[in-house]
Amino acid sequence: MTSDDLLVRRAREDDAEEIYGLTREFALSFRPERAAFHAAYPALLANPDASVLVAVVDGAVRGYLLGFVHLTLFANGPVAWVEEAITQHGFRRRGLGRALLEEFERWARSRDGGYIALATRRAPEFYNALKYESAGTYYRKVLKAGAQE
Template identity: 80%
Template sequence: MRRAEKTDAEEIFGLAREFALSFRPERAAFEAAFPALIDNRDARLLVATVGGDVRGYLLGFVHLTLFANGHVAWVEEAMTQHGFRRRGLGRALLEEFEVWARSRNAGYIGLATRRAPEFYQALQYESSATFYRKVLNPVEPRP
């Protein structure tokens, strides 16, 4: 388990394409976001490797809130490659993220998913809320 590096971009892009169900990651957008996420002090991009190859990743953030009296952490993306599930990679990614979130004084970690409820419950995550979203169409830039 380690922080992602710029040299991991190709493998992470492949995993992101496998992860996404509602959106299709586009290369240009990925290439703009990837280095910014690595350099963002409030973001943590972790990778799980097997034999030197990236087989999973987790992208999460810490941000301030008013209701929780400070910081909270949010897992935005967590993905383990299909043939490498049930090997402890997802657990290791989440545990490493928890260490980082605690170091940033986050009061809790949240995430939204419909997948693998048994996995998250085994790691002591509990169902907390219903997740709503609204997809926004791209807006034309203002002059």
């Protein structure tokens, strides 16, 4: 795949079904529900503190990233957080993930983000290659029914 075949852009309303399909591949702990997705998706697109990006190959969405910028007290201002990022199986190792993260980095810098963080146990070599470093342990407590164990 050449860089000419790949387009990274902000998500649009008409990307919803393709992104929903990817959420089903992404989610390991929760089962995405169509009604909840369709309620949240337009709100995320309209949220100025959220960035929903898609990686498009030959007209089809093959990856997406959802991230936020939010204020902190300890970091003297805003920081960025990647909540979800996935490249469709069969399209990995083709530069889509890198392109999504690089575009998110540009967006976070434009919003004065001091750093970008994310929580994952997947693909440490990928994140290390992009100069991300391990900085802690991720804890969670499920507050809502629907999580798989």
